[in-house]
Amino acid sequence: MIEGELGAFLRSRREATRPSDVGLPDAGRRRTPGLRRAELATLAGVSVDYLIRLEQGRDRHPSPQILMALADALHLSGEDRHHLHELAMAGQGIGLCPSGRPRPAAAVRPQIAAVLDALDPSPGYVANHRGDLLAWNEAFDRLVRPVGMLDGAARPNLVRYVLTDERARTHLLDWAAVADEQVALLHARRGGDCGIEGFAAELATGAGAEFAQRWERRPVPDIHPRMVGIVHPTVGTLRLTPEPLAVADRDRQWLTVLVPADEVSAEGLARLGAGPALRSLG
Numbered sequence: 001m002i003e004g005e006l007g008a009f010l011r012s013r014r015e016a017t018r019p020s021d022v023g024l025p026d027a028g029r030r031r032t033p034g035l036r037r038a039e040l041a042t043l044a045g046v047s048v049d050y051l052i053r054l055e056q057g058r059d060r061h062p063s064p065q066i067l068m069a070l071a072d073a074l075h076l077s078g079e080d081r082h083h084l085h086e087l088a089m090a091g092q093g094i095g096l097c098p099s100g101r102p103r104p105a106a107a108v109r110p111q112i113a114a115v116l117d118a119l120d121p122s123p124g125y126v127a128n129h130r131g132d133l134l135a136w137n138e139a140f141d142r143l144v145r146p147v148g149m150l151d152g153a154a155r156p157n158l159v160r161y162v163l164t165d166e167r168a169r170t171h172l173l174d175w176a177a178v179a180d181e182q183v184a185l186l187h188a189r190r191g192g193d194c195g196i197e198g199f200a201a202e203l204a205t206g207a208g209a210e211f212a213q214r215w216e217r218r219p220v221p222d223i224h225p226r227m228v229g230i231v232h233p234t235v236g237t238l239r240l241t242p243e244p245l246a247v248a249d250r251d252r253q254w255l256t257v258l259v260p261a262d263e264v265s266a267e268g269l270a271r272l273g274a275g276p277a278l279r280s281l282g
Contacts, residue, residue, distance in 0.1 A: 004057030006087040011055045012218040013074050014040050022075060035074075043073035062088060079220045083188065108135040112247055112255060121273060123240075123258040126247065129189035130199060131159040131182065134253065142272055143258070146233050147171035159186055163207040173229025173237065179210065181226050184219035189252060227261050235268040 015034035019026045022035070022043060030036070037055075041048045046066060053059040062070075067088055071081045108116075108126050116124050116137050123143045125136035133156040141150065148167040150156050159182045162168045162175075169175045190196045204212045230238045239261040247253040260266035 006060055006062075006084075007055040007057040009084060009087055009218045010070065012216065013076060013080065014055075016217065017074050022073065040070070040073055044069040046070075060088075064088075077220075083220045108253065109247075109249065112249075112253070116255065119257060121269075123269070124256065126253055126255050127158060128254075129186075129193060129252045130196070131157050131186060133158065139269075139273070140258070143230070143232070143238075143269070147230065158182060160203065160206070163203055163211045171231045173231065173239075177226065178228060180214060180219055181221055183211065183214040184221035187215075187218055188221050228258075232268070232272070235272050238265045238268045240265060240269075 014037070015032065017034050017040075019035060019039065022039075024035075024039060035043075037051050038048050041051045044051075044066070046069065050059065054062060064085075067084060071084060076084065112126060113135055116126060116135055119139075120137045121139045123137065123140040125140045126134045128134055133150075144150060148165060148171070149158075149161050162172065162179050162182045168178075172178050186196070186200075200211075200215055204215070227239055227241050230240065232238055240258040241261050242256045243259055244254040244256045247255055260269055
């Protein structure tokens with residue numbers, strides 16, 4: 001848990017909520033976006049002073065009743081409510097950051113590497129909570145190396161590629177949606193990694209407002225994986241659905257398989273040698 005994240009998340013949702021979203025009249029131009037603190041405090045039945053303390057990180061122990069009242073007042077989605085309660089649990093001492101040192105990327109256990117190889121010819125990879133690619137199979141290599149995802153860094157990173165590499169805008173359909181999802185996953189999986197703030201600052205330097213604005217919004221990923229379109233230089237457009245599976249280990253890692261979303265994409269993967277023989281997906 002990073003200090004102040006609960007308050008920052010609440011503030012981001014307050015600023016993203018229009019008065020009309022919660023049944024209040026829109027009184028014209030406002031100096032700040034979204035709801036005023038006094039409006040949210042009234043809707044949730046808390047004092048403005050207490051809400052200020054929460055948003056500024058000076059109070060990290062709200063009761064479940066107050067969290068529910070704030071979530072109801074803001075009309076939070078199910079995903080946002082779940083994330084809010086996880087942040088509150090961390091504030092109670094669960095998952096607190098043990099030190100100021102960044103947590104290094106972990107290695108992949110040999111058993112997980114064997115599973116990854118067994119998935120071939122389906123593209124698969126293992127990433128940690130920062131989006132570092134820790135391992136991948138040959139099918140994934142054939143799929144993404146031509147679009148530059150594995151270039152440059154000793155340890156490729158999904159978030160860095162999407163936000164800072166110009167080739168991502170060329171080779172990813174609906175680039176903005178993919179960028180939203182990557183930043184959301186970085187927020188959702190950060191846990192007690194004190195190095196995330198430094199990593200975010202690095203990304204903000206490289207990507208500027210494209211990253212910084214998304215980071216400040218505190219997005220929460222959709223519970224259903226988002227389909228990703230890849231424009232491959234050899235086989236054309238492939239529409240794939242990432243299916244992430246959490247690895248049972250103390251290190252937070254996810255093994256993700258890329259599943260074709262339609263028959264055209266299945267055929268393209270097969271031609272690339274990065275997918276099973278074409279078969280009906282219906």
